[in-house]
Each structure stands twice: as structure tokens, then as C-alpha cells.
Amino acid sequence: MTTPPLNPADDAFAARLRAAGLPEDAFRPVEPRYLEERRGLLQGRAGLVVAPRVTEEVATVIRAANTARVGVVPYGGGTGLVGGQVCADGPAPLVLSLERMGAIRGVWPEENVLVAEAGAVLAEVQAAAEAVDRLFPLSLASEGTARIGGTLATNAGGVNVLRYGNARELCLGIEAVLPDGSVMHGLKRLRKDNTGYDLRGLLVGAEGTLGVITAAALRLFPRPAREGTALMVVASPRAALELLALAGARVGPGLNAFELISGQGMGFLAETGCTARVPFTDLPDWAVLIDLGLGPGDDPEAALADLFEAGAAAGLVSDGVIAHSEAQRAGLWAMREQIPEANKRVGAIGSHDISLPLSAIPDFLVVAGEAVARLGPYRVNAFGHLGDGNLHYNVFPPEGRTKSDFPGAREIVARTVHDIVAGFDGSFSAEHGVGRFKVDDLARYGDPARLAVMRAIKAALDPQGIMNPGAVLG
Amino acid sequence: MTTPPLNPADDAFAARLRAAGLPEDAFRPVEPRYLEERRGLLQGRAGLVVAPRVTEEVATVIRAANTARVGVVPYGGGTGLVGGQVCADGPAPLVLSLERMGAIRGVWPEENVLVAEAGAVLAEVQAAAEAVDRLFPLSLASEGTARIGGTLATNAGGVNVLRYGNARELCLGIEAVLPDGSVMHGLKRLRKDNTGYDLRGLLVGAEGTLGVITAAALRLFPRPAREGTALMVVASPRAALELLALAGARVGPGLNAFELISGQGMGFLAETGCTARVPFTDLPDWAVLIDLGLGPGDDPEAALADLFEAGAAAGLVSDGVIAHSEAQRAGLWAMREQIPEANKRVGAIGSHDISLPLSAIPDFLVVAGEAVARLGPYRVNAFGHLGDGNLHYNVFPPEGRTKSDFPGAREIVARTVHDIVAGFDGSFSAEHGVGRFKVDDLARYGDPARLAVMRAIKAALDPQGIMNPGAVLG
Numbered sequence: 023m024t025t026p027p028l029n030p031a032d033d034a035f036a037a038r039l040r041a042a043g044l045p046e047d048a049f050r051p052v053e054p055r056y057l058e059e060r061r062g063l064l065q066g067r068a069g070l071v072v073a074p075r076v077t078e079e080v081a082t083v084i085r086a087a088n089t090a091r092v093g094v095v096p097y098g099g100g101t102g103l104v105g106g107q108v109c110a111d112g113p114a115p116l117v118l119s120l121e122r123m124g125a126i127r128g129v130w131p132e133e134n135v136l137v138a139e140a141g142a143v144l145a146e147v148q149a150a151a152e153a154v155d156r157l158f159p160l161s162l163a164s165e166g167t168a169r170i171g172g173t174l175a176t177n178a179g180g181v182n183v184l185r186y187g188n189a190r191e192l193c194l195g196i197e198a199v200l201p202d203g204s205v206m207h208g209l210k211r212l213r214k215d216n217t218g219y220d221l222r223g224l225l226v227g228a229e230g231t232l233g234v235i236t237a238a239a240l241r242l243f244p245r246p247a248r249e250g251t252a253l254m255v256v257a258s259p260r261a262a263l264e265l266l267a268l269a270g271a272r273v274g275p276g277l278n279a280f281e282l283i284s285g286q287g288m289g290f291l292a293e294t295g296c297t298a299r300v301p302f303t304d305l306p307d308w309a310v311l312i313d314l315g316l317g318p319g320d321d322p323e324a325a326l327a328d329l330f331e332a333g334a335a336a337g338l339v340s341d342g343v344i345a346h347s348e349a350q351r352a353g354l355w356a357m358r359e360q361i362p363e364a365n366k367r368v369g370a371i372g373s374h375d376i377s378l379p380l381s382a383i384p385d386f387l388v389v390a391g392e393a394v395a396r397l398g399p400y401r402v403n404a405f406g407h408l409g410d411g412n413l414h415y416n417v418f419p420p421e422g423r424t425k426s427d428f429p430g431a432r433e434i435v436a437r438t439v440h441d442i443v444a445g446f447d448g449s450f451s452a453e454h455g456v457g458r459f460k461v462d463d464l465a466r467y468g469d470p471a472r473l474a475v476m477r478a479i480k481a482a483l484d485p486q487g488i489m490n491p492g493a494v495l496g
Numbered sequence: 497m498t499t500p501p502l503n504p505a506d507d508a509f510a511a512r513l514r515a516a517g518l519p520e521d522a523f524r525p526v527e528p529r530y531l532e533e534r535r536g537l538l539q540g541r542a543g544l545v546v547a548p549r550v551t552e553e554v555a556t557v558i559r560a561a562n563t564a565r566v567g568v569v570p571y572g573g574g575t576g577l578v579g580g581q582v583c584a585d586g587p588a589p590l591v592l593s594l595e596r597m598g599a600i601r602g603v604w605p606e607e608n609v610l611v612a613e614a615g616a617v618l619a620e621v622q623a624a625a626e627a628v629d630r631l632f633p634l635s636l637a638s639e640g641t642a643r644i645g646g647t648l649a650t651n652a653g654g655v656n657v658l659r660y661g662n663a664r665e666l667c668l669g670i671e672a673v674l675p676d677g678s679v680m681h682g683l684k685r686l687r688k689d690n691t692g693y694d695l696r697g698l699l700v701g702a703e704g705t706l707g708v709i710t711a712a713a714l715r716l717f718p719r720p721a722r723e724g725t726a727l728m729v730v731a732s733p734r735a736a737l738e739l740l741a742l743a744g745a746r747v748g749p750g751l752n753a754f755e756l757i758s759g760q761g762m763g764f765l766a767e768t769g770c771t772a773r774v775p776f777t778d779l780p781d782w783a784v785l786i787d788l789g790l791g792p793g794d795d796p797e798a799a800l801a802d803l804f805e806a807g808a809a810a811g812l813v814s815d816g817v818i819a820h821s822e823a824q825r826a827g828l829w830a831m832r833e834q835i836p837e838a839n840k841r842v843g844a845i846g847s848h849d850i851s852l853p854l855s856a857i858p859d860f861l862v863v864a865g866e867a868v869a870r871l872g873p874y875r876v877n878a879f880g881h882l883g884d885g886n887l888h889y890n891v892f893p894p895e896g897r898t899k900s901d902f903p904g905a906r907e908i909v910a911r912t913v914h915d916i917v918a919g920f921d922g923s924f925s926a927e928h929g930v931g932r933f934k935v936d937d938l939a940r941y942g943d944p945a946r947l948a949v950m951r952a953i954k955a956a957l958d959p960q961g962i963m964n965p966g967a968v969l970g
Contacts, residue, residue, distance in 0.1 A: 132741055133854040133885075177690050185749070188688060190697070191665060206945040211853040213884040214662060214926040216651050216701060217938055218968055219950045223664070223697035227690060244744040267606055270718040274791035275659070275749035317748035319802070320794075328793065379685040380607040410687040411607075452688040464691055471680040475957060476693045482956035483949060494692055 025487045028093045031069030031116035035092050039072065042086050044079055048072045048122075056097055056117045059108045064458065066107075068095070069114035073122045077197060077205060077236045083118060084234065084488075085203025093491040094118050096230035098172025099143065101164035103375070104457025106176065106229045106493050115491065118234060120171050126150045127237060134242040135194065135211045140171025140235050147240065156242035159186035163362055171235045177227035179453030181279045181358075184409035185315070186243065188453065190226045195239040198225050201232065201484035209239045224479075229455050230490040232483050246276070246315025250322025251351040253283075254330060254342035255306040260384040261338040262310050262408055268332055269312065273325055279313040280409035287361045287403045293421070294367035298356040301343045310408065311358045361405055365416055371400065371425045372435040374415040376443045377452035383411065390415065390442045397435060398428060412452040415439055440467065461496040499961045502567045505543030505590035509566050513546065516560050522546050522553055522596075530571060530591045531582065538579045538932065542569070543588035547596045551671060551679060551710045554592070558708065558962075559677025561590060567965040568592050570704035572646025573617065575638035577849070578931025580650065580703045580967050589965065592708060594645050600624045601711060608716040609668065609685045614645025614709050621714065630716035633660035637836055645709045651701035653927030655753045655832075658883035659789070660717065662927065664700040669713040672699050675706065675958035683713045698953075703929050704964040706957050720750070720789025724796025725825040727757075728804060728816035729780040734858040735812040736784050736882055742806055743786065747799055753787040754883035761835045761877045767895070768841035772830040775817045784882065785832045835879055839890055845874065845899045846909040848889040850917045851926035857885065864889065864916045871909060872902060886926040889913055914941065935970040 029035070036049065050056075050071040057066035069092075074080045087094045093115035097107050109115050120141035127137040131154035138147050144165040151158040162168060162180040172178075174196070178189045186192065195210035208222055225232055256262040259282065266280050285307040288300045302309075312329070314322045326344045333339035345351040365373070378386050387404060394400050399420045406414040417435050419425055425432075440450045440463055450463045465473070473495075480487075480495055503509070510523065524530075524545040531540035543566075548554045561568045567589035571581050583589050594615035601611040605628035612621050618639040625632040636642060636654040646652075648670070652663045660666065669684035682696055699706055730736045733756065740754050759781045762774045776783075786803070788796045800818045807813035819825040839847070852860050861878060868874050873894045880888040891909050893899055899906075914924045914937055924937045939947070947969075954961075954969055 130853070130855055132737065134744070135853070177694075179688055179690075183688065187661075187665070190694065191661070200945060200949060204945040204948065206949065207943045208946060210921060210923065212851045212921075212923050212926070214653055214657065214851045214881075214886045215923040216653075216925045216927055216929045217923055217934075217942065218701075218930055218946070219706075219953060220651075220664065220694075220697045220701050221946055221949055223694045227692075227694050232693075244741075244748060246748060247745070263606065267718075270608070271721070272792060274718060274720060274789075274794075276791070315748075317750070317799075318746060319799070320748075325791075325793070377686045377688045379604070379609070381604055407688075412688045447684060447686075449684065449686050449689040449691055451690045452686070453690055455690045456692055460691075468691065469681045471674055471678040472682060472692070472695055474678065475674065475680065475695055478956040479693060479953055482952040 026091065028113050028488065028491060029091050030113035031092045035090050036070055038086050038090060039083060042082050044072065044082050048074050048079055050119065055100065056119065057108065059105055060101065064105045064108045064110050066109055067114045068117040071117040071119060073119040075122045077199065080199045080234055080236055081203050081205050084199045084201065087116060087488050088202055088486055091486050092116055092488060094488050095490055096120065096175065096234045098140065098169035099164065099167040101168045102172060102176055102457060103454045104459045106455055106457030106490065109492055112491055120169060123236060129154055130211065131156055133211055136240045136242055137209055137237060138170050138240060139237045140169060142170045144168045144170055144173055151242050155245060157245045158240060158242055160189055160192055163359065170238060174226045174235050174238055175228065175230050176455040179407065179412065181281065181407065183407060184280055185278050190223055192241045193222060193226055193238050194241055196222050196225060196235050197237040198233045198235045201489050209237060211239050229457060229494050231480060231494050232489060247318035248316045248320050248322050250314045250326050250345065251354050252312045252326040252330065252342055252344040253301065253354050254310050254312065254333065254339045255302065256308050256310055256338055257340060258384065259308060259387050262308060263380060263383065264336065265310060265333045265338045266409055268336065269329055272329055272332060273314060276314050276316045278315045279311065281311040281358050282405055282408035283309045283311060283358060284403055284405050286401055287405045290364035290368055290403060291357065291360060294364045296360040296364050298360040299353065300357060302341060306341065311354060365403060368418050369425045370416045370418055371428055371431050372417045374436065374439045375452050375454045376415050376448055376450060377410065377412045378443065378446050378448035380411045382446040382448065386442065386446050390439055393438050393442060394435065397438060398431060456494045458493055461494065465496065500565065502587050502962065502965060503565050504587035505566045509564055510544055512560050512564060513557060516556050518546065518553060518556050522548050524593065529574065530593065533579055533582045534575065538582045538584050540582035540584055541588045542591040545591045545593060547593040549596045551673065554673045554708055554710055555677050555679050557592060558673045558675065561962050562676055562960055565960050566590055566962060568962050569964055570594065570649065570708045572614065572643035573638065573641040575642045576646060576650055576931060577928045578933045580929055580931030580964065583966055586965060594643060597710060603628055604685065605630055607685055609713055610716055611683055611711060611713045612644050613711045614643060616644045618642045618644055618647055625716050629719060631719045632714060632716055634663055634666055637833065644712060648700045648709050648712055649702065649704050650929040653881065653886065655755065655881065657881060658754055659752050664697055666715045667696060667700055667712050668715055670696050670699060670709050671711040672707045672709045675963050683711060685713050703931060703968050705954060705968050706963060721792035722790045722794050722796050724788045724800050724819065725828050726786045726800040726804065726816055726818040727775065727783055727828050728786060728807065728813045729776065729783050730812055731814060732858065733782060733861050736782060737854060737857065738810065739784060739807045739812045740883055742810065743803055746803055746806060747788060750788050750790040752789045753785065755785040755832050756879055756882035757783045757785060757832060757835065758877055758879050760875055761879045764838035764842055764877060765831065765834060768838045770834040770838050772834040773827065774831060776815060780815065785828060839877060842892050843899045844890045844892055845902055845905050846891045848910065848913045849926050849928045850889055850922055850924060851884065851886045852917065852920050852922035854885045856920040856922065860916065860920050864913055867912050867916060868909065871912060872905060930968045932967055935968065938968065939970065
């Protein structure tokens with residue numbers, strides 16, 4: 023299918039929006055913040071920025087855009103890592119910011135449900151849950167800025183997916199404006215609803231290409247009464263996986279997070295002056311951060327000590343630290359959480375948000391490590407959500423040099439890493455999405471039948487191609 | 497969109513299948529079992545029955561059916577409760593049975609993943625998981641007959657959804673044959689894969705109208721080391737919900753199931769000669785069955801006793817039984833599990849698989865009870881998966897009479913109950929799907945924008961309308 027080119031979001035279109043009833047205060051200046059990719063990887067364009075206050079205004083905007091064939095780029099917190107929120111090519115689009123739709127529409131603690139508008143900041147949603155003694159478990163580095171609509175549109179992950187699932191699994195229902203401007207009312211507060219196709223699941227993760235999520239019913243959970251954290255030194259990634267299985271059997275469903283940390287990552291913390299302290303004299307090659315959330319009658323420190331002993335007896339664990347206070351817990355987590363900052367300070371040649379079948383991870387690390395070494399004198403920091411099979415496989419220049427010393431390396435490294443991932447039946451995007459940066463990867467590695475269905479759905483729901491043009495399917 | 501009428505699956509079409517290479521042993525006699533709805537509610541038709549042995553044969557069948565415009569009814573175990581597997585109208589379709597594709601293609605205990613073909617019986621999948629000391633938690637009354645493809649196509653629920661999610665959440669990836677006969681290869685063993693639209697989630701629950709699931713990668717879990725079960729008498733459904741919240745806070749994530757049982761249901765057990773024994777001298781109005789699965793260091797009996805005491809102190813629980821042996825656990829579960837059989841023996845005027853926002857359940861039960869009483873001298877057995885907000889709200893004739901004494905009541909009762917459910921923002925199908933019996937309900941209660949999207953997707957993926965004609969969208 024070919025569609026005619028889109029039209030720019032120009033003054034004439036602004037006049038149409040006004041004529042359609044969009045109030046003046048919805049028009050925002052085209053500020054740089056709407057056009058910048060945070061790492062400077064893409065410079066966006068916009069003919070207009072609008073920030074509606076209510077769903078009906080969003081519908082007015084989309085309906086007008088569909089009629090006028092104007093591209094619409096939905097904009098949440100701007101923290102996406104794959105360029106999904108920044109449109110650099112084609113006629114200047116309209117940026118649709120959800121920033122003024124940030125209400126928590128309701129909280130039902132007895133149902134463990136919260137309904138938030140798309141513009142609510144993730145940390146505010148977490149706080150609204152905490153205010154009624156509940157947990158909204160989605161937790162990301164960017165949670166102080168990311169908005170819930172964007173985290174749903176990208177099906178965001180984070181550190182608690184192991185226990186609670188990703189954004190899609192935390193979402194019971196959505197309200198969304200479809201590409202024709204109609205409003206899909208689906209804010210059901212239901213755990214089970216088998217009445218036709220799962221459009222909630224389809225729009226979640228569609229990165230704004232099939233419509234704009236305007237509000238969502240989100241799952242809350244009881245707050246774990248007792249929490250505990252440990253850092254354990256493991257002999258190898260394979261030992262880490264065996265420890266994960268041991269934790270599943272011994273600790274059961276209270277395992278919140280199981281994060282892999284590499285010696286390289288710990289080294290970067292010191293190298294870049296991060297404040298987090300590594301609690302070992304000699305940096306180990308590999309460690310895992312284990313976080314538990316248990317019931318009021320449980321003792322997480324004892325459970326972690328038991329796991330440590332079992333791991334040591336099995337030859338998996340050689341050293342470890344169990345937090346004995348909230349401050350110590352925070353210190354261990356700081357180590358994990360400052361690694362992305364340390365990475366940024368070192369300056370990655372390439373960052374790869376990959377996932378693999380769990381049992382393939384040890385072999386992948388060997389094969390990929392050897393392949394990257396053949397490309398140049400690079401350093402690899404592979405870390406992340408081991409419990410989910412999700413690694414951030416980041417490649418860096420050697421000490422004393424910068425990524426600008428290796429022009430062109432980014433593409434070669436990415437292709438090498440992603441080819442190896444594909445060979446292990448893995449994914450080139452575990453939690454960040456496709457956006458604009460990985461459109462070529464999707465075309466290359468995606469199953470042809472699956473791609474054909476995606477294109478057919480896109481053409482059926484958005485025949486003009488106005489929604490987030492250029493994202494996901496290109 | 498109007499599509500031309502389908503053609504019958506006649507001898508000429510059989511010849512085309514043979515010419516396309518479908519082997520002779522794939523053709524099956526058109527036996528009654530493929531055409532019967534288990535409760536006799538619908539008499540199906542079929543021009544041909546085929547049972548392919550491999551995915552490529554399924555693709556051959558679908559490709560030929562698409563070319564010849566012949567309707568295809570996918571057939572698993574035949575246990576669906578909404579007529580999705582039985583086509584009574586229109587040109588005689590082809591029934592595509594998955595019964596010969598029952599292989600477990602692989603088990604990865606260290607990944608907690610199993611790949612099964614669509615024809616694998618659910619109980620066999622459970623057994624394959626148990627054989628490697630893992631749990632596949634999907635559990636249904638019909639698990640000895642239901643096949644995994646059908647449970648996925650209908651996004652089946654069951655007693656463990658509270659803890660482990662429904663079929664969609666237990667499925668990591670699928671292989672499916674699409675309406676054009678292409679094969680979507682998506683058997684990823686990945687916990688996270690954000691590479692475009694969630695077609696796995698779309699085909700799961702689409703009831704065979706968008707393609708045929710031929711295999712699935714399924715999530716396994718560690719088997720809970722210590723399990724426990726209790727039956728507690730609660731003062732009211734509201735008290736049951738407060739006890740559920742208490743259980744969430746005190747027991748945490750080890751809560752496997754939280755099932756509501758009504759005094760009427762317990763009465764039916766005795767009335768119909770079921771073997772399950774109610775462990776109370778006087779039948780209570782309401783009770784809940786609580787099932788825990790905890791870690792090796794935990795004591796489920798103590799946890800249940802603690803919950804009982806807390807519930808009693810809060811005035812929620814007045815009596816109870818905690819199982820002290822596996823035999824006692826089985827006895828308590830038998831009570832819950834024999835209720836559908838007792839219902840069948842009494843003979844329901846109408847069975848309603850509904851879900852509600854949790855906090856709406858007490859008011860719903862009052863309003864619906866009054867409305868049903870106004871319709872006639874009926875008895876109501878409302879029971880089921882309270883933790884999921886999912887009730888089976890079944891309406892029966894008074895003692896000594898049968899449903900045939902109340903001609904026409906079925907439709908009026910269903911409309912009354914479903915109208916009230918809709919008024920409480922509930923769903924007319926929590927876990928059984930739409931099939932053919934609830935097509936009118938979907939048209940009546942479905943959000944118009946959502947229905948339009950569903951129709952657009954159906955038309956885009958299956959423009960000839962060959963896949964399970966008449967199901968879901970009519």
C-alpha cells in the first residue's frame with residue numbers, strides 16, 4: 023500500500039484546529055524540549071505543539087489531523103530511548119503533548135486499581151499508590167520524568183518485571199483516541215474480560231502508531247511487608263542463572279529482582295567518580311543483586327542468608343553482602359542504578375537492549391564477547407535484568423579513548439551484536455521498543471508473516487499513516 | 497464491508513486439498529463428536545474434517561480454504577462453553593482438528609519454558625511440566641480434554657488466575673497459521689520482546705477468527721514447596737472481599753486461589769448426591785476457599801490460621817476449616833470442583849460468566865438477586881473466582897421443577913443479568929469468550945469504537961472471512 027504524502031502542521035492547520043473548537047490554551051510554543059532526543063541522537067521537527075486538557079480535545083486534534091492528513095507525534099515525558107517521540111523527517115508534524123492530562127482519575131485500593139491519565143508522571147502514579155498503602159511496581163531510571171502514557175505506549179520494563187510483569191501486564195484497560203479520532207472507552211477495572219480481541223494489549227507497545235492512549239486502569243499490589251537485598255559474587259553468568267533457579271525454588275514468588283552486574287560495570291563506577299561503593303576489595307567478574315519482598319511473618323535477611331549458603335554449597339556463590347538496614351539496601355541498589363550514569367560518562371559506542379532465552383545467555387556472552395573483540399579494542403559492560411533474560415549489552419572504547427575515536431563503529435557493532443542475538447533466538451529490543459532507531463532491525467530480523475500482519479493492521483486502523491509517522495514500521 | 501458468501505467444504509474442495517499435497521491420513525470421517533456442543537446447545541455442521549500432523553499441512557489447508565473461500569472451524573478439545581468450536585449456519589465448513597499435533601516440542605526447565613503443539617491436552621502439558629519439577633498453572637475443570645490451542649484461542653482462565661494470570665499471560669510466544677495460509681513463526685522463549693505489535697496477545701483470545709495457533713511457548717513456574725488450603729465462613733460477599741485484601745497484605749504473593757462458594761451451591765451438592773462433603777453442620781450463606789503455595793521455609797497452615805484469626809478479629813470470618821493433610825486439601829477442593837457438576841444435575845436456566853470491579857460485587861449481588869427474583873421463583877448460585885472479580889452467576893428453577901418449566905426464561909434472565917453487569921462496568925464474558933452464543937452481547941455491550949477496530953482488524957487479516965465464520969463478530 024502506498025499512501026499520499028502527509029501535509030505539514032502549518033498555520034492553516036492550526037486555524038482548522040481552532041475552528042474545530044480546540045481552545046487557545048492548548049496551543050504551546052514549539053519549544054526545543056519537544057524536539058530533542060535526550061542523548062542528542064536525533065533532532066526533531068514540529069509545525070505545531072498542542073497540549074489538550076481532556077480526551078475530547080485529543081479526539082478533536084486527531085480527527086482534524088486525519089482529515090487534513092497531518093502527522094501526529096504523541097509526546098509523553100520524552101525519555102524514550104529509541105527515538106519514538108522525535109520525528110526528524112517528512113513534513114513538519116504536530117506534536118501532541120499529554121503533559122496537561124496528568125490527573126489520577128481514581129484510586130480503588132480495595133480493588134488494587136488506579137486510573138491515571140496518560141500525562142501522569144510515573145513517580146506520581148507510584149506515589150498515589152503508596153498513599154493508599156499499595157504498590158505500583160513499574161520502576162525505571164527515568165520514573166521522575168516518564169509519563170504513564172509513554173511507558174504504556176512503549177510497554178516499558180524496568181527492574182520489577184521478573185515479579186510483576188511489564189507495562190502491558192500492569193494495565194487492565196485503556197482509553198485511547200484512534201487514528202480516525204474516535205474514542206475507545208476501555209477503562210475497565212476488570213481482571214478478566216474475554217470479550218473479543220485484546221486491543222488494550224495491541225495499543226500498549228504500539229508506540230503511538232495505532233492511536234493515542236489517553237488514560238489507563240493500572241494494577242496495584244499489596245506492598246511487600248518485609249524487603250531485603252543482597253549482592254552476591256557469582257563465578258559466571260551460568261552460575262548466576264543456576265542461582266536464579268535456586269532462588270525460584272527456595273524463595274518462591276517473593277523474588278522482586280535479579281540483576282546481573284559485571285566487573286566492568288563496577289569498574290566504570292570508580293573510573294567515572296560515581297558515588298556508589300562496591301562492597302568488595304577486589305572487583306569480581308560478575309555479581310547479582312537480589313531483591314526480595316516478603317510477607318509480614320517472613321525474614322528476608324534469613325531467606326537471603328539461606329540462599330547464599332545454598333549457592334555457596336553448590337559452588338555458585340563465592341562472596342556476598344546482605345543488607346541489614348534500609349540504608350544498606352539503598353547502597354546496594356545505588357550501585358546497580360548508577361551504572362547507566364557511569365556508562366553515560368564513559369560514553370558508549372553502542373547500547374543494545376537485548377533479550378535471550380535464559381539458557382542461551384552464557385553462550386551468547388562468550389560468542390558476542392569474542393565477536394566484539396574482533397571488531398576492535400572495546401570494553402563490554404553487559405548488565406541488567408537477568409531474571410527476565412534482558413541484558414543491556416553496551417560496548418565502550420578502551421580506557422583513555424572516546425567513542426569519537428571509532429567513527430562508524432556504532433553500526434558495525436550493533437549489526438554484529440544483533441546478528442548474534444538473532445542466532446540465539448533473542449530479541450534486538452527487550453524493553454525499549456522499536457521507535458525510529460530500530461526500524462531497520464525490525465525489517466531485518468522480524469518474521470515476515472508477523473511484519474505483514476503488522477502492516478495490515480496499521481493500514482486498516484490508520485490508512486492515512488498519520489500516527490507517529492516513521493516509527494516502528496518506518 | 498460485505499464479503500461474498502463462503503463455499504461449502506465439499507468433495508471438490510477435498511480434491512483441491514489432495515492436489516495441494518495434504519496426505520490422505522489427514523482426512524477424518526465427519527464424526528458427531530466434531531459437531532456436538534457438549535451441553536447440546538448447538539448442532540454443528542461440517543463438509544469435511546481434517547487433522548493435519550504438522551504446521552505446514554495446516555498452512556496447506558488454510559491456503560486452499562482461502563483461495564476457495566471455504567470456512568474453517570478450528571477444533572481443539574471441544575470443551576468451549578460459548579459455541580466457538582461449533583458452526584451451525586451457512587455453507588458446511590471444514591473442521592480443522594489439531595488432535596494429531598499434540599507434541600511437546602521441548603522443555604527448558606532452567607528457563608521455565610515449555611513449547612507445546614496446539615493439540616496437546618492441557619493435563620499433558622501440566623504433566624510435562626511436573627516431570628521436570630515445574631508448574632504449568634493453567635487449571636480448568638476440563639483440563640483432561642481441553643487442548644492447549646483452544647485454551648489459548650479462548651484465553652482461558654481457571655482457578656489460578658489470581659496468582660499466575662490467564663492463558664494470555666502464560667504464553668510467551670506462538671506459532672500460527674494466518675488466514676492467508678502464511679505461517680507466523682513466533683515461538684520465542686523470551687520474557688521481554690518489544691519489537692512491534694503484540695500479535696501473540698491478539699491471536700490469543702481471538703477464538704480462531706484471525707488464524708490458527710499451531711504451537712505455543714508457555715511459561716512454567718517453580719512448584720510451590722508448601723501448599724495449604726482452608727475453607728472459611730464469611731458473613732457476606734463484602735466480608736469475603738475484605739478478607740481477600742487481608743490475605744493480600746498478610747500472605748502476599750503466595751495466594752494461589754480465592755474462591756467464593758455460596759450456601760446455595762453447597763446445598764446443591766447434597767441435593768444432587770455429589771460426593772463432596774460440606775464440613776459444616778449448618779450450611780453457611782457464604783464461604784471462601786483459600787489456597788496458598790509458599791516456599792520451603794514457610795508454614796501454610798500457620799499462615800492460614802493467622803489469616804483466620806485476623807479475619808475473625810475483624811468480624812469477617814465466623815467459622816472455618818484448615819486442611820491438615822493432602823487428603824483434607826483434596827476434600828475441600830472437591831467441594832469447589834463438584835459445584836459445576838451439581839449445577840449441571842440441577843439444570844441451570846442460565847449460566848453467566850461475568851466479571852465485575854471487585855468493589856462492585858456486593859452491590860451487584862444484591863441488585864441482580866432482586867432483579868432475578870422479580871422474574872420468577874428462581875434460585876441463584878453465584879460462585880467462582882472472587883479474587884479475579886469473576887463470578888459464575890447461575891440461575892436455576894426452584895426445587896422440584898426443571899428449566900423446561902420456564903420456557904423463554906433463559907433469554908430474559910441473561911439480558912437482565914448482563915444489563916446489570918454492564919451497569920456496574922463489568923463484563924458479560926470473563927473467561928469463556930464470545931464464541932457464537934455471545935455475539936449479540938458483544939454487539940450490544942461492546943464499545944462502538946472497539947468493535948469498529950475489531951471489525952477492521954478482522955477484515956484486514958481475513959478479508960474473505962474464512963476463519964471460524966460467525967464467531968465473535970458474527
